């Protein structure tokens with residue numbers, strides 16, 4: 001509030017990549033509600049609506065203090081009719097009826113349970129729900145054939161739905177580091193994703209791997225995976241080179257955020273630390289069934305040549321909305337195409353190279369935003 005006691009009117013730039021959004025969120029009830037609506041839209045394959053709610057949430061996340069009345073929001077970007085209605089409900093009643101009833105709906109609960117299985121997306125979950133499958137029990141009884149990923153997803157369901165802590169991310173990092181330097185001395189690993197943005201927990205751990213000499217990284221992924229497998233660290237892995245765009249013109253013109261790096265979606269078998277084991281682990285105790293000395297953790301590995309490293313690092317650090325907004329800014333404001341591989345200037349008809357994230361922001365005419373402020 002200002003000196004006259006009037007509520008402050010906020011001002012926020014249009015694109016999320018122009019804002020500094022830390023984890024210090026002063027409007028968690030509103031952003032939580034908008035994020036749930038976004039999630040529900042995405043799970044219903046209504047991506048346009050999903051992005052609209054994500055953008056609205058990212059405006060509220062950028063505010064320096066809690067919103068107290070609707071007049072403060074006048075002139076803010078990305079707040080559509082629907083989002084404003086939800087915010088008004090929360091300011092007046094403490095919650096949104098729409099969001100509360102959505103959370104209670106059978107369809108939303110079933111979508112959450114089924115897409116909580118690694119390897120199950122919105123399409124598959126929707127098909128199963130239309131067959132009356134709403135729970136893991138019903139899925140098991142249905143006799144549906146599950147693919148390898150989904151089998152692992154069901155088997156490790158509880159572990160994979162428990163957030164990964166920073167300490168666990170560090171432990172995974174030590175293992176990956178050991179694997180990488182064992183198969184290619186001089187190769188480097190970098191923590192990306194939510195943990196690089198300073199999140200205290202995540203749904204997985206993401207790493208980017210490269211080598212300072214261009215070309216030396218070739219064939220690295222299969223060697224790393226073989227090493228991890230031989231040491232018993234992998235419960236599941238699927239290595240792929242995304243072939244989706246293999247016929248496209250240049251690396252900077254993807255139709256979406258899909259990239260062509262060699263990657264591995266995996267599930268690690270991570271030993272629990274002594275203090276996490278509890279009393280069941282003591283040698284004189286009989287260990288009850290279900291208490292195991294390890295847990296399953298989702299890990300994503302990506303290999304990039306050093307020439308594309310800055311773009312890969314920027315692309316894999318997120319948040320997903322921040323990345324989407326960077327690409328939208330590049331296209332709409334700068335006539336450039338940004339991907340996790342390169343930046344193409346459509347007017348000069350040439351690629352703009354970069355060896356750091358700072359350089360890429362510079363090419364885009366944006367103030368540099370550090371990872372901890374990319375939590376849009």
Ligand code: TTP
Nearest residue numbers: 193194201202203204315316317318319320323
């Ligand atoms: P995620 O690991 O999905 O998300 P996150 O690390 O931000 O959050 P969480 O704590 O839930 O794990 O993705 C990390 C980044 O990787 C994200 O910004 C987008 C990028 N990414 C790609 O570029 N291509 C892909 O195919 C995938 C799956 C992710």
Ligand code: MN
Nearest residue numbers: 024026064065
């Ligand atoms: Mn603050």
Ligand code: MN
Nearest residue numbers: 193194204206
């Ligand atoms: Mn992640």
Ligand code: MN
Nearest residue numbers: 193204206300
């Ligand atoms: Mn990931």
